[in-house]
Amino acid sequence: xQPVQSPQAxxxxxxxxxxxxxxSSKALYSVHWYRQKHGEAPVFLMILxxxxxxxxxxxxxxxxNEKKQQSSLYLTASQLSYSGTYFCGTLGNAGGTSYxxxxxxxxTILTVHP
Amino acid sequence: xxxxxxxxxxxxxxxxxxxxxxxxxxPRHDTVYWYQQGPGQDPQFLISFYEKMQSDKGSIPDRFSxxxxxxxxxxxxxxSLELGDSALYFCASSFLTGGIHGYTFGSGTRLTxx
Numbered sequence: 001x002q003p004v005q006s007p008q009a010x011x012x013x014x015x016x017x018x019x020x021x022x023x024s025s026k027a028l029y030s031v032h033w034y035r036q037k038h039g040e041a042p043v044f045l046m047i048l049x050x051x052x053x054x055x056x057x058x059x060x061x062x063x064x065n066e067k068k069q070q071s072s073l074y075l076t077a078s079q080l081s082y083s084g085t086y087f088c089g090t091l092g093n094a095g096g097t098s099y100x101x102x103x104x105x106x107x108t109i110l111t112v113h114p
Numbered sequence: 115x116x117x118x119x120x121x122x123x124x125x126x127x128x129x130x131x132x133x134x135x136x137x138x139x140x141p142r143h144d145t146v147y148w149y150q151q152g153p154g155q156d157p158q159f160l161i162s163f164y165e166k167m168q169s170d171k172g173s174i175p176d177r178f179s180x181x182x183x184x185x186x187x188x189x190x191x192x193x194s195l196e197l198g199d200s201a202l203y204f205c206a207s208s209f210l211t212g213g214i215h216g217y218t219f220g221s222g223t224r225l226t227x228x
Contacts, residue, residue, distance in 0.1 A: 002156075032216055039224075041204060042157065044216035087156055089217075101147055101170050102217060104156040 001025055003090045005105035012078045012112045020073040020108045022088030031064055031071040032089040032102060035082075042087060045073075075110070083112045116140055120205050120220035127195050127227050135190040135223045139207030145169065146188045147217065148180060151202045163188060195227045 003024040010018050022031060030049050034042035046055040048064035048071055055062050060082075064071045075082055089102035119138040127133050139146050145164045149157035159172035163182035174180075177195075182188040192199060202224050206217040 034216075039202075041219035041221050042217075044218065047216050101159045101162050101172065103159065107156050 002103055003031075003088055003105040005086075005088055005108050007108060008106070009109040010111070012110070014080060014112055014114055015077050016112075018075045018078060018110065020075075020086050020088075020110075021070060022072070022090070022105050023068070023070040024090050026069070026090075026092055028064075028066075028069050029091045031062075032091070033062055033071075033073050034087045034089060034104075035084045036087060036107075037084045078110075078112045080112050080114065083110055085109050118205055118207050118218050118220035120203075120223050122223060123221065125223055125225045127225065129195060129197060129227060131195050131227075133192045133195060133225060135192070135203055135205075135225075137188045137190070137205030137207075137220060139186055139188070139205070140218055143186075143207035143209050143218070145208050145210075146182055146186070147206045147208070148174075148188070148190050149204045149206065149219075151204060151222075153201075157204060160190070192225075195225075197227050200225055200227045 003022050006021050012018055030047055032047050033045040036042040046057045046062055048062055059076045062073045085107045087107050088105045121136045147162040148160040150160055151157045160174040161180045162170045166182045177193050180190045202222045204219050204222045206219045208217045209215050
């Protein structure tokens with residue numbers, strides 16, 4: 001089942017912060033976050049594992065709430081280069097190991113203006 | 115570092131023609147995935163291979179088939195093309211099914227069916 005992302009779109013000025021949320025109705029093994037620029041391939045940002053720690057990638061961090069099956073991506077002091085579509089991808093949990101393929105959320109379009 | 119190589123980058127075909135997309139994964143990655151992405155949409159999983167065996171199947175039409183060869187490269191064969199098949203097709207590879215490592219996506223093949 002497809003995870004649900006919110007919000008659908010965010011518009012920021014350089015230096016502002018944003019939070020993108022991703023929630024799933026099924027038990028998760030891991031949550032991945034990717035950023036995609038228009039016409040380009042999705043680029044891996046980070047992965048959150050069940051029972052793992054909060055992760056960081058430059059000024060972008062993420063958390064994973066296992067009880068709620070939710071993950072949040074935190075973008076602080078946004079830069080122009082942060083513009084793009086952010087996708088969360090989820091892997092299901094089967095007996096403590098991952099299985100299957102990444103199912104992506106519908107994406108959040110982030111636009112950073114000077 | 116070596117990335118996922120896809121060819122061709124662009125492909126224009128007429129309705130009812132056949133297309134073959136190629137993917138060369140990162141060396142030592144054991145899993146290959148094919149995704150289809152329409153304009154403004156999230157990537158939709160088509161099919162995956164783990165160690166040259168089909169490991170999972172998604173919303174792949176019967177007109178499409180794929181395989182992974184002994185050198186680990188994969189090909190997606192698409193027959194009786196329809197206008198609705200126009201999309202970006204991404205191949206991704208990962209190690210250990212991507213459960214604790216992210217996917218690395220190729221640059222994609224933009225297929226246009228006219």
